[in-house]
Amino acid sequence: xxxxxxxxxxxxxxxxxxxxxxxxxxxxxxxxxxxxxxxxxxxxxxxxxxxxxxxxxxxxxxxxxxxxxxxxxxxxxxxxxxxxxxxxxxxxxxxxxxxxxxxxxxxxxxxxxxxxxxxxxxxxxxxxxxxxxxxxxxxxxxxxxxxxxxxxxxxxxxxxxxxxxxxxxxxxxxxxxxxxxxxxxxxxxxxxxxxxxxxxxxxxxxxxxxxxxxxxxxxxxxxxxxxxxxxxxxxxxxxxxxxxxxxxxxxxxxxxxxxxxxxxxxxxxxxxxxxxxxxxxxxxxxxxxxxxxxxxxxxxxxxxxxxxxxxxxxxxxxxxxxxxxxxxxxxx
Amino acid sequence: xxxxxxxxxxxxxxxxxxxxxxxxxxxxxxxxxxxxxxxxxxxxxxxxxxxxxxxxxxxxxxxxxxxxxxxxxxxxxxxxxxxxxxxxxxxxxxxxxxxxxxxxxxxxxxxxxxxxxxxxxxxxxxxxxxxxxxxxxxxxxxxxxxxxxxxxxxxxxxxxxxxxxxxxxxxxxxxxxxxxxxxxxxxxxxxxxxxxxxxxxxxxxxxxxxxxxxxxxxxxxxxxxxxxxxxxxxxxxxxxxxxxxxxxxxxxxxxxxxxxxxxxxxxxxxxxxxxxxxxxxxxxxxxxxxxxxxxxxxxxxxxxxxxxxxxxxxxxxxxxxxxxxxxxxxxx
DNA sequence: CTGTTAGCGCTTTCAG
DNA sequence: CTGAAAGCGCTAACAG
Numbered sequence: 287x288x289x290x291x292x293x294x295x296x297x298x299x300x301x302x303x304x305x306x307x308x309x310x311x312x313x314x315x316x317x318x319x320x321x322x323x324x325x326x327x328x329x330x331x332x333x334x335x336x337x338x339x340x341x342x343x344x345x346x347x348x349x350x351x352x353x354x355x356x357x358x359x360x361x362x363x364x365x366x367x368x369x370x371x372x373x374x375x376x377x378x379x380x381x382x383x384x385x386x387x388x389x390x391x392x393x394x395x396x397x398x399x400x401x402x403x404x405x406x407x408x409x410x411x412x413x414x415x416x417x418x419x420x421x422x423x424x425x426x427x428x429x430x431x432x433x434x435x436x437x438x439x440x441x442x443x444x445x446x447x448x449x450x451x452x453x454x455x456x457x458x459x460x461x462x463x464x465x466x467x468x469x470x471x472x473x474x475x476x477x478x479x480x481x482x483x484x485x486x487x488x489x490x491x492x493x494x495x496x497x498x499x500x501x502x503x504x505x506x507x508x509x510x511x512x513x514x515x516x517x518x519x520x521x522x523x524x525x526x527x528x529x530x531x532x533x534x535x536x537x538x539x540x541x542x543x544x545x546x547x548x549x550x551x552x553x554x555x556x557x558x559x560x561x562x563x564x565x566x567x568x569x570x571x572x573x574x575x576x577x578x579x580x581x582x583x584x585x586x587x588x589x590x591x592x593x594x595x596x597x598x599x600x601x602x603x604x605x606x607x608x609x610x611x612x613x614x615x616x617x618x
Numbered sequence: 619x620x621x622x623x624x625x626x627x628x629x630x631x632x633x634x635x636x637x638x639x640x641x642x643x644x645x646x647x648x649x650x651x652x653x654x655x656x657x658x659x660x661x662x663x664x665x666x667x668x669x670x671x672x673x674x675x676x677x678x679x680x681x682x683x684x685x686x687x688x689x690x691x692x693x694x695x696x697x698x699x700x701x702x703x704x705x706x707x708x709x710x711x712x713x714x715x716x717x718x719x720x721x722x723x724x725x726x727x728x729x730x731x732x733x734x735x736x737x738x739x740x741x742x743x744x745x746x747x748x749x750x751x752x753x754x755x756x757x758x759x760x761x762x763x764x765x766x767x768x769x770x771x772x773x774x775x776x777x778x779x780x781x782x783x784x785x786x787x788x789x790x791x792x793x794x795x796x797x798x799x800x801x802x803x804x805x806x807x808x809x810x811x812x813x814x815x816x817x818x819x820x821x822x823x824x825x826x827x828x829x830x831x832x833x834x835x836x837x838x839x840x841x842x843x844x845x846x847x848x849x850x851x852x853x854x855x856x857x858x859x860x861x862x863x864x865x866x867x868x869x870x871x872x873x874x875x876x877x878x879x880x881x882x883x884x885x886x887x888x889x890x891x892x893x894x895x896x897x898x899x900x901x902x903x904x905x906x907x908x909x910x911x912x913x914x915x916x917x918x919x920x921x922x923x924x925x926x927x928x929x930x931x932x933x934x935x936x937x938x939x940x941x942x943x944x945x946x947x948x949x950x
Numbered sequence: 951c952t953g954t955t956a957g958c959g960c961t962t963t964c965a966g
Numbered sequence: 967c968t969g970a971a972a973g974c975g976c977t978a979a980c981a982g
Contacts, residue, residue, distance in 0.1 A: 561837060
């Protein structure tokens with residue numbers, strides 16, 4: 287493994303000059319540069335990232351913390367973050383947060399060891415109180431979520447508005463009894479979706495029955511269990527709104543296994559618009575989140591935060607209700 | 619940011635002693651250790667990974683190269699790799715290979731810069747000739763795939779045997795005209811699956827018609843296009859074997875859109891057994907790959923390779939044909 | 951335009 | 967049991 291010293295020796299120059307040519311910084315006589323380049327080629331020299339890291343006290347690595355990498359929507363955002371990160375010379379260190387049992391405290395240790403330059407969270411648990419101290423010390427941005435009253439850069443869609451769109455659509459189809467299969471209660475976007483649900487109901491002069499709100503974990507099994515339970519309890523509902531497509535898949539199966547047809551008996555709406563949403567049976571009506579755009583803005587904001595620029599805090603991107611075939615007019 | 623020098627000064631010892639206590643190496647008098655621990659706590663000192671990296675010429679980071687992070691099966695393997703990696707003190711740097719346009723050469727540069735200690739590939743393109751040179755220089759293991767005649771540690775299932783299982787099952791149900799929706803031709807596991815397909819056909823005294831073999835990219839759209847084309851060409855087939863569940867989802871929709879029922883008109887088999895395979899309609903018959911086990915072995919082998927131990931090369935794990943409801947007896 | 955020099959934060963001989 | 971000192975590979979002043 288050739289080092290900068292080897293190159294310097296072979297080229298007959300100082301290591302400073304070699305550094306100048308590899309970083310294209312400062313003046314180097316053309317002829318000297320050629321000698322150095324030749325030596326680099328001859329020795330198959332590649333500057334060590336480790337040496338640079340130490341010297342510059344940075345790693346060029348951003349940690350991406352996700353709730354559940356198995357969810358295609360999450361994968362899509364991560365993929366795009368990687369893409370943009372690379373264009374800025376960064377790499378991404380992936381961490382699955384919940385499922386792998388990494389606590390906020392452990393995450394903290396991670397940055398403290400300066401193995402990374404900062405982090406992008408794809409999830410924001412309200413209980414993550416350490417957010418504030420974390421983001422005060424290291425570049426942090428929230429993607430897909432935001433934490434109110436905290437001055438942390440974030441980019442997401444407006445979950446309340448998106449839920450309102452879904453609810454208005456369902457209400458317009460005549461549905462009055464709508465099950466909400468929500469995420470964990472301490473999750474910010476779950477909270478917003480619940481708010482949207484409540485607001486829409488109120489606007490329609492309907493009362494929110496807490497029994498109609500379920501908290502699922504992010505698996506089809508979990509949604510299946512929630513809907514099955516509602517069915518067994520003989521709750522009366524004609525529509526189900528799931529806060530992710532993955533959940534919707536489980537809900538649809540529960541309905542079917544109970545002998546119900548989607549959408550003629552019960553309408554179902556998902557969230558995210560993952561790649562197979564259109565391929566399910568029935569094609570899923572869902573809320574599209576702009577994964578690529580979220581990733582792009584998240585990375586850009588993160589770079590800004592790194593540069594000490596104050597990012598405009600909560601950036602809200604446009605969602606879109608994608609109407610396919612999993613909803614129908616309520617039968618009279 | 620406190621450094622080891624600060625701790626040494628506060629504790630009234632040398633930095634060598636501080637190093638000894640934080641690494642628990644060598645002898646340190648109990649009382650001295652306590653003083654150092656107190657100083658560490660007081661200063662909120664955390665040893666810098668960067669400093670260690672340089673000193674030890676290693677990063678404790680393993681790059682995981684995946685074909686398509688959006689595929690839940692891939693996500694599952696990655697998730698487990700991260701889990702095991704962390705238990706060994708490693709973190710994972712994620713790279714999506716194909717879709718993000720990272721070439722093998724770029725990957726090479728990456729290791730050359732020693733930003734990582736080695737890599738685990740979840741995909742093996744035959745064209746990746748650089749594999750050999752790569753693995754000769756840096757710890758490399760292949761997960762989910764293997765490259766024959768190359769002395770690279772690998773862990774995967776036996777794709778030929780798995781395909782044989784699927785084909786025997788389909789053949790036993792009376793199917794004779796079976797579409798194979800395969801992956802890219804230069805992909806090792808695609809090649810093996812094609813082999814299994816051919817062998818099963820030969821054993822049954824059937825000829826392989828190349829028109830029945832499609833090459834899809836890893837999206838439901840792609841499988842949809844393949845099956846639609848077969849349908850438009852009025853090819854006669856009663857079963858479709860897709861080399862991933864993601865593909866199967868697209869195939870099923872193509873069949874449905876053509877007015878065909880799955881499984882009564884056409885049987886469909888997938889591969890991977892992703893989390894929602896059981897929740898699809900119909901529940902998908904598929905080949906389960908042991909994602910967690912693959913990840914575990916991959917990480918273990920990688921550690922062995924790092925340690926210079928010669929891993930027993932191709933490790934083959936058990937697959938399992940999961941029979942659900944997407945296949946039926948061929949109608950007479 | 952180029953070289954000398956001083957570290958970045960840590961681990962590891964080597965002495966004592 | 968502890969300290970001094972060397973140095974991992976690189977960049978960035980600072981001189982010249």
